[in-house]
Amino acid sequence: MEPVVDFRGAVCLLGRFPALAGVDLDVARGEIVLLQGPNGAGKTTVLRACAGLVPVVEGDASVLGVDLRADRRAVRHRVGLLGHASGLYEDLTVADNVRFWARAGRAHDADADAAMARLGLAGRLADVAVARLSAGQRRRTSLAVMVARRPELWLLDEPHAALDQDGRDLVDSLMADAVAAGATVLFASHELDRAQAVAHRTITIAGGTVAVDRSPAGTAAPGAPAPTGAEPAVEPDPEAVVS
Amino acid sequence: MSAGTPSTLFRDAALVVGKDLRLEWRSRVITSQVLPFAVLVLVLFAFALDPDRRILGEATPGLFWLAVLFSTLLALQRAFAVEAADGVTDALRLSGLDPAGIFLGKAAGIAVHLLALELVLGVGVTFFYGTTPHGPVLLVATCLAATAGLAAVGSLYGVLSAGMRARDTLLPLLLLPVVAPVLIAATQAFAAAYDRSSGEGWRWFGLLVVFALLYLAIGIFAFETLLEES
Amino acid sequence: MNALLLAAAEADPNEWSYVAAAYALVVGVILLYAIWTIVRGRKVGRQLPPEDRRWM
Amino acid sequence: MNTTTGGPLEDRETGSGAGLLRVHPDGTASPGSRRFGIVLSVSVVVFLAVALVISPPDSGAGASENAMGEMVRIMYVHVPVANACYLAFFMTALASVMYLWKKTEGWDSLAAASAEVGVVFTALTLATGSIWGKIAWGTWWEWDARLTSTLLMLVVYIGYLALRRAILDPVVRAKRAAIVGLVAFANVPIVHYSVTWWRGLHQEATISRFDPTIDGGKLFALMFGLLLGVALYVWLMIHRFRLQYAEARLESKGLDVALAERRAEAVADRPQAGAPLAAAAQKGTNP
Numbered sequence: 097m098e099p100v101v102d103f104r105g106a107v108c109l110l111g112r113f114p115a116l117a118g119v120d121l122d123v124a125r126g127e128i129v130l131l132q133g134p135n136g137a138g139k140t141t142v143l144r145a146c147a148g149l150v151p152v153v154e155g156d157a158s159v160l161g162v163d164l165r166a167d168r169r170a171v172r173h174r175v176g177l178l179g180h181a182s183g184l185y186e187d188l189t190v191a192d193n194v195r196f197w198a199r200a201g202r203a204h205d206a207d208a209d210a211a212m213a214r215l216g217l218a219g220r221l222a223d224v225a226v227a228r229l230s231a232g233q234r235r236r237t238s239l240a241v242m243v244a245r246r247p248e249l250w251l252l253d254e255p256h257a258a259l260d261q262d263g264r265d266l267v268d269s270l271m272a273d274a275v276a277a278g279a280t281v282l283f284a285s286h287e288l289d290r291a292q293a294v295a296h297r298t299i300t301i302a303g304g305t306v307a308v309d310r311s312p313a314g315t316a317a318p319g320a321p322a323p324t325g326a327e328p329a330v331e332p333d334p335e336a337v338v339s
Numbered sequence: 340m341s342a343g344t345p346s347t348l349f350r351d352a353a354l355v356v357g358k359d360l361r362l363e364w365r366s367r368v369i370t371s372q373v374l375p376f377a378v379l380v381l382v383l384f385a386f387a388l389d390p391d392r393r394i395l396g397e398a399t400p401g402l403f404w405l406a407v408l409f410s411t412l413l414a415l416q417r418a419f420a421v422e423a424a425d426g427v428t429d430a431l432r433l434s435g436l437d438p439a440g441i442f443l444g445k446a447a448g449i450a451v452h453l454l455a456l457e458l459v460l461g462v463g464v465t466f467f468y469g470t471t472p473h474g475p476v477l478l479v480a481t482c483l484a485a486t487a488g489l490a491a492v493g494s495l496y497g498v499l500s501a502g503m504r505a506r507d508t509l510l511p512l513l514l515l516p517v518v519a520p521v522l523i524a525a526t527q528a529f530a531a532a533y534d535r536s537s538g539e540g541w542r543w544f545g546l547l548v549v550f551a552l553l554y555l556a557i558g559i560f561a562f563e564t565l566l567e568e569s
Numbered sequence: 570m571n572a573l574l575l576a577a578a579e580a581d582p583n584e585w586s587y588v589a590a591a592y593a594l595v596v597g598v599i600l601l602y603a604i605w606t607i608v609r610g611r612k613v614g615r616q617l618p619p620e621d622r623r624w625m
Numbered sequence: 626m627n628t629t630t631g632g633p634l635e636d637r638e639t640g641s642g643a644g645l646l647r648v649h650p651d652g653t654a655s656p657g658s659r660r661f662g663i664v665l666s667v668s669v670v671v672f673l674a675v676a677l678v679i680s681p682p683d684s685g686a687g688a689s690e691n692a693m694g695e696m697v698r699i700m701y702v703h704v705p706v707a708n709a710c711y712l713a714f715f716m717t718a719l720a721s722v723m724y725l726w727k728k729t730e731g732w733d734s735l736a737a738a739s740a741e742v743g744v745v746f747t748a749l750t751l752a753t754g755s756i757w758g759k760i761a762w763g764t765w766w767e768w769d770a771r772l773t774s775t776l777l778m779l780v781v782y783i784g785y786l787a788l789r790r791a792i793l794d795p796v797v798r799a800k801r802a803a804i805v806g807l808v809a810f811a812n813v814p815i816v817h818y819s820v821t822w823w824r825g826l827h828q829e830a831t832i833s834r835f836d837p838t839i840d841g842g843k844l845f846a847l848m849f850g851l852l853l854g855v856a857l858y859v860w861l862m863i864h865r866f867r868l869q870y871a872e873a874r875l876e877s878k879g880l881d882v883a884l885a886e887r888r889a890e891a892v893a894d895r896p897q898a899g900a901p902l903a904a905a906a907q908k909g910t911n912p
Contacts, residue, residue, distance in 0.1 A: 107884065111794050112876065117887035137890075147433060151796075169563075173435025181426025185358070187366035196358050200351070200434040225365065241430075303891025495808070499801055504791050512787055513805070516780040517812050520819035527823065542822070550815055557811065561804045564725070567797075584695045584760055591756045592677065595702045595749050596669070602745050603861060610653030610868040613875060621874045 098161060100125050100249055100280040101146055105155030108145050115141035117304035118155060123282055126275055130295035131284040138304040139284035140179070143251040146282060147177040160248055173201060176247030178255055182234045183241070186227040190217050190237050193226060198244035211244035215266065231258040236266075243270065250274050252283035256290060268294050348443070351436045355444025359418065360451065368417050369452045377410040377456050381463045395468040400529030403464050404485070404522050407457060411489050411518075412511055414452050418445060419497040428502060432566060442494055442562035446555070449497075450490035457482050474532035477540045481532070484547035485525040491554035492517055498565045520550060653867035658860065665853075665860050672846075672853050676701040680846040696760045701846045703753040705854030706746050707775070712858055713743030714782065714810060721806035724799060730877075733799035734869040736806050740785050742861050747779045770824040774816045781809045795876050 101123035108116040116138050123129050131139045144150045146159050148168035157164040162171040184193045191212065198208035212218050215236040226234060235258050242250065255267045271281045271294055285291035292298055300308040363369050384402045388394045395402070422428060422445075431441060461478075464470050472478060496514045500506040524543040531540030646663075648654040654662070682695050720736035754772050755765050766772070785805050792798035 109880075112880075112883065114880065114883050114887045117884045117891075149429060149432060172433045175433065177429070177433055179426055179429065181429070183426040183430030185362060185421060185427060186424060187362050187368075187421070188358070189365070192358075192361060192365070196354070197430065197434060199354055200436045202435065303889065304887045305891045307891050495804075499805065500788075500791075504793075506791075509784075509787060509791055512780075513784040516777050516784065517808065519777050520812075520815045523819045523823050546815075546819055546822075553811060553815070554808075557804075557808060561807075564800050565804060567800070587756050587760050588677070588695055588698045591699045591702060591753045592673065594752055594756075595706060596673075598745065598749055599857060599861075602742075603864070606861065606864045606868060607652060607654070610864055610871065611649060611651045613868060613871045614651035614653065616875055617871050621871070 098125070099123060100127075101159050101282065103145075103152075103155065103157045106145065106152045106157045107154035108141050108150045109153055110141065110150070115150075115304055116145065116152075119301075119304070120306055121299065123280060125280050126278070128271055128275055128281040128294055128296050129283070130291045130298045131282065131301055132286070132288060132291070132298060133301035133307070137301045139301050140253055141304075142301060143177060143179075143253050143282065143284060146249065146251050147175050148172045149177070174247060175249040175251055176242040176245055177251045177253075178238055178242055179253050182226070182238050184226045184234065184237055187225060189223050189225055190229070190233075190240075191222040193237060194240045194244055197241040201245040203244050203246065207246070208240075208244045211240040211242075214243060214270075215240040216262075232260055232263055235259055236263060239267070239270065246277075246279075248279055250279055250281040250283070252281065254285055255283055256285060256287050264290065348437050348440045351440025352443035352447060355436065355441050356447040356451070359421075359445065359448030362421060363448075363452065369414060369455075373410050373413045373417070373452075374456060374459055376413060377406050377460055378463055380406040380409055381460065381467055385467060390468075396470050399464050399468050399470040400526045400533065401522075402468075403457075403460055403529065404525045406460055407453065407485075407489070407525075408515070408518065408522060410456050411449075411453060411493055412514065414449060414456070415493045415497045415510065415514075416507060418449055418452075418494075419501040422498075423501045428566075438563035438566050439559040441566070442498075442558045443555075445497070446487075446490040446494040446558065449493055450486050453486045453489060454482065457486065470533065472533070474540070477528060477532040477544065480544055481525055481528040481540070481547065484544055484551055485521050488521050488547055488551035488554060489518060491551055491558050492521075495554060495558045495561065495565070498562065521547065524550070653864045653871070658863045661856075661860055661863070665856055668853055668856070672701075672849055675849055676846045680842040696757060697843065698846075699753055699757045699760075701850040703750065703757060704847060705850040706753060707750040708851055709854040709858040710743050710746035710750050710775075710778075712855065713739045713746055713862075714778070714813070716862075717743060717782075717785075717806045718810035721803040721810075724803040725807070730795075730799070730873050731870065733795075733803065734873050735866055736803065737786075737789055738862060738865040738869045740782055740806065742858060742865055744779065744782050744786060746858070747775060747782065751775055751779060768824060770817075770821040773824070774813075774820045777816050777820070778809075778813060781812060785809055795873065 099122050101121055103119050103121040106116055106119045106121070107114060119138070119142060121142065131142060133139055141150055145152055145157065145164070148159070148162075148164060148171045151168060152164050159171045160174050162168075164171065183197075185196075188196070191208075194208045194212055194217075195205055198205070198211070209218070212222055217233075217236055217240055221229075221233065226237065229237065235255075239255070250271065252267075252271075255271075256264045259267065268290070271283070274281055283291070283295075298308075298310045299306055300310075381402065384398075384406070385395060388398065388402075422431065461472070465472060493514065496510060496517070500510045500513065503509065524546045528540040528543035528547070531538075531543065646656055646659050648656060648659050676698055680698070680701070682697060716739040717736045720732045720739060724732035724736060751772065754775070758767050758769070758772070759765050785802065788805055789798060789802050792801060
């Protein structure tokens, strides 16, 4: 089973600041992995590095079999990133945005319409300009773009933020569906109760390094690689984690 | 998608230009702000140059292109502010769109806006300055070539200064000296058309074409590098 | 135009002052620029560990 | 430190070449550049003597109406300075191409250093050209093709330097500056042709250009000037490049230190962030 994310001592600089100071990270296909850690720990940078947006300047890093140090652009159209920013054109409507980004990713309008329906954006909201949307509605639109594009690796930065109860449940079920369809999910969150219920595995990031990598078997080992030889769909045991 | 085939290149360009035109259709920023600005510039020129003394008529080609140039700056700032807002640049990088296609699409979108502007300004100089247009073929050809050049070099510098400190002041400083040849050539070609001495005008047209092709080529090759954050 | 040039060709004492101004400008500006560069170099050099100043 | 081989010129000029060769410990000078600088400053003095005193004024041997008299001397500085500015911008373009190809910091530093030196030389080209114009045309500025295109070139490269100041991230700055450095140079011939045709249309006749009758003494002064201009450019570049390089080193200084500091945050954070998780982990192990 080839790993989807494979980082070895990855260093990323934001300007002159080492946001990642040597990260070892493994994510296997079909896993849902939670990144947690304090503000400024480097969670967002891990996600952006996985998307090929931030260059890895030292160490080894590959995502979906693409060596990021050799060509970090090649992986971009195969991943989906939900960041803090919406990535939407304010003056275009919800439907305009979802269709444009879906087409850019070689998806069909039918995929875009289905995604909007799934996120509860069909109907009246579809023709509203993004500038008029609430934060939660924008979040849903960004998620609809993601769903329509069907990425192989989902990178979600605090996906639950700004959403109502319904929306949060929806995010969880979207992640489960994505994994069922053969994708992989790596997400960062501060809402540990909810997030750990969904995640197969939790990785704690601190100071730009992996502080704790808690594999499903429950062994806490700093910087230890995940058991990549294991079966893809690892049984999550939410009760054990949350209790 | 660093190496796109020609078909994906033009597909992506069409997608981007379609998006930009739709964006203008929904927001009307160019129509309701830049266009009136361009006409206002024509009126201000008349105030500065005393309309009774026939200076306006003689200076029409130069004033026309100067008004186009100033409006181009505004149109560019609008076109690239849209791409820099709220994570859109990241989304573009991740979109899988061919960077050269994005460049061609942005340039085409700007070109369409500029051609609309030039049409209005053309009517404006005829109406306000009393200039009678001659040599329509040369006039139209000059507009097309000059617009292509302005759109190409403008898109190149627009993305270059996007997301940068002090970009609003930097863009004119970088762009205006580079497009000075367009101002000269387009003005001379227009003057030739108005004077019905179009033989000279076609030489200027040739220079405009060379300019446009050069900057289209540079943009296609450089845009991928410029789109990167680092 | 020719008359102008002919006038210039006559040994005009004024001409010398223009020539002197041109030379003073060139020498002065290059000298100031050189000094400014060297001063900046020393300022930056002070903050840099000696092993990074490879030209030494 | 090399204190030998003080040439006769240095000794005559300074009395002690050895003392002069001692370079400032913090500066951008090296014994080699120091020696070069001393030779250069002596050459400048010799050049001034040749250009201002020894060489004859232009008497217009061939056609008397073209005589330039004393003002021919301006040419001995104007032409070399103009030559050096083209050299500098050519170097910027070359270094920009090399940066885009090799992506190494040194080429970026070279491009930046050369652009700044080039701007200084271009400003001097314009100033001396303008002074010459004041004598020849009676006005400080004439819309002469060469003056106009040089002015545009100056503004383009001032823009290049402004761009470099506007970007903080070294890699982004290097990439964008390289593209602008390249575009600026590609623009030079276009500006040249457009401006030349433009003036060609309107000028009633070409007003006297820099074409005096060149003979022995004047040719020597001009050649000496050209050589000195190139040498001055090289000497300025040595210092300016080292300065740029030192600044770049300073910017990227201490990655190791920064990494260690960053990793130390993890240790500080671990008690708060890791503890509840570790507890959870223990529960997970023994269900």
